[in-house]
Amino acid sequence: MEKIYILLFIVWVLFSVSGCAFRKNCATGRKTVPPKNTPANAHMNHSDFSTLIERFENPERDKWQKPEKVIATLGDLNNKQVIDIGAGTGYFSIRLAKAGAEVIAADVDDRFSHYLQERLDTTDVAPGSVTPKQVQLDDPMIAGKSMDLALIVNTYHHIDHRTKYFHKVHEGLKPGGKLVVIDFKKEETPMGPPIAIKVSPEQVKEELFEAGFRQFHIDKELLPYQYLIIAE
Numbered sequence: 001m002e003k004i005y006i007l008l009f010i011v012w013v014l015f016s017v018s019g020c021a022f023r024k025n026c027a028t029g030r031k032t033v034p035p036k037n038t039p040a041n042a043h044m045n046h047s048d049f050s051t052l053i054e055r056f057e058n059p060e061r062d063k064w065q066k067p068e069k070v071i072a073t074l075g076d077l078n079n080k081q082v083i084d085i086g087a088g089t090g091y092f093s094i095r096l097a098k099a100g101a102e103v104i105a106a107d108v109d110d111r112f113s114h115y116l117q118e119r120l121d122t123t124d125v126a127p128g129s130v131t132p133k134q135v136q137l138d139d140p141m142i143a144g145k146s147m148d149l150a151l152i153v154n155t156y157h158h159i160d161h162r163t164k165y166f167h168k169v170h171e172g173l174k175p176g177g178k179l180v181v182i183d184f185k186k187e188e189t190p191m192g193p194p195i196a197i198k199v200s201p202e203q204v205k206e207e208l209f210e211a212g213f214r215q216f217h218i219d220k221e222l223l224p225y226q227y228l229i230i231a232e
Contacts, residue, residue, distance in 0.1 A: 024150075035087050038043055044214045048215075049111050052088075053089055053115065056088050056089045056091055057089050057091065057156065061091070063227055064117075064190075064191070064223065065153075065223070065226075066089075066222070066223055067091070067092060067095050068095075069222060069223075070092075070153075070182065070222070070223075070228070071092075071095055071096065071099055073139065073180075073219075073222070073228065073230075074099075074149060074151075074180065076100075077096060077099040077100045077101040077149075078099075078100035078101075079101075080100070080101045080102070080148040080149060081101075081102055081146060081147050081148045081149075081174075082096050082101040082102065082103045082104070082106075082147065082148065082149045082150070082151060083103070083104040083140065083142055083147050083149075083150050083151070083172070084096060084104065084105050084106060084151050084153075085104055085105055085106050085135075085140055085150060085151065085152040085155060085169070086106070086107060086108075086152055086153065086155025086158065087105035087107050087112065087116065087132070087156070088107060088116075089112060089115060089116060089119070089184070090116040090119060090120075090123075090130065090132075091153075092151060092153055093105035093116070093130050094119075094120075094123055094125055094130060096151070097125045097126065097129035097130045098124075098207055100186075101129070101149075102128075102129055103129060103130045103131065104131050104133050104147075105130055105131065106133050106134075106135045107132075107133075107134065107135065108134065108135055108136065108137050108139070109134075110127060110134045112132075113132040113133065113134045114132075116132045117132045120132075137160070138160070138161060138164070138165060139165070139168060140165065140168055140169055140172065141173065141220055142168065142169060142171075142172025142173075144171055144172060145171075145172070145173065145174050146173070146174065147172050147173050147174060148170055148174055148176075148177050148178075149154075149173075149177060149178050149179075149180065150169050150172070150177070150178070150179045150180070150196065151171060151179075151180045151182075152179070152180070152181050152182070152183075153182040153183075154182065154183060154184065154192070154226075155183075156181050156183045156199060156204060157183055157184070157193060157197055157198055157199045162211075163207050163210040163211050164208045164211075165208065165211075166179070166208055166211035166212075167211040167212055169211070170211055170212040170213060171212075176232070177214065177232070178200055178230055178231065178232050179208070179230070179231045179232075180228065180229070180231075181204055181208075181228070181229040181231065181232050182223070182226050182227070182228050182229075183198070183199060183204070183207060183226060183227065184198050184225055184226050185198070185201075185220070185225060185226060186198040186199065186200040189225040190225065191225065192225060192226075201218050201220065201227045201229055204229055205218065205229065205231075208226050208231045213231040213232060214232065215231070215232040216229060216230070216231050216232075217229070217230040
């Protein structure tokens with residue numbers, strides 16, 4: 001009888017472990033694997049998820065990210081369809097929604113999508129104004145001609161095969177739609193990835209031109225450590 005109990009216990013343990021492996025949640029926490037296909041992704045994910053959240057939502061970030069100034073450059077957002085590519089914790093997504101936009105908060109890492117969904121339950125934004133969405137590493141998954149604006153902040157350098165990727169973004173914009181890229185200057189800055197991972201605004205312009213964009217405005221002065229590019 002004792003052997004039977006031991007055998008049943010072993011079967012239960014194996015079932016529990018294998019079941020956990022196939023689910024996104026376990027009692028001990030979410031066990032998803034963050035994407036690491038690019039050097040930038042690998043660099044970012046040297047930090048655990050809780051550290052990433054603290055970094056992205058640190059109140060000190062406002063001092064150099066200047067979200068109010070950024071959003072002011074985007075024009076009237078009331079009832080505009082916006083995709084926030086690499087939305088992370090929703091730092092910009094929530095602010096865009098409060099400015100009147102209907103936002104798709106897109107990220108390849110489902111830990112951020114789950115985190116943001118839970119955050120929205122206690123955040124003062126209009127119900128349904130932010131929709132977290134897990135997307136693919138090589139595809140922003142934007143329906144054709146559906147977005148007024150695509151915003152990508154501190155994420156451009158994470159993307160591989162960028163010309164092909166941003167051609168898909170271009171195809172997802174409505175006539176007159178805009179892409180706004182904000183990323184770190186290719187120089188030493190107090191925050192951001194190593195210089196080797198950073199992408200210069202000149203390179204961004206070249207890649208976006210190949211992707212189909214034709215008009216560009218580059219602002220290197222608005223933010224202390226980042227440049228802002230508006231592409232149409």
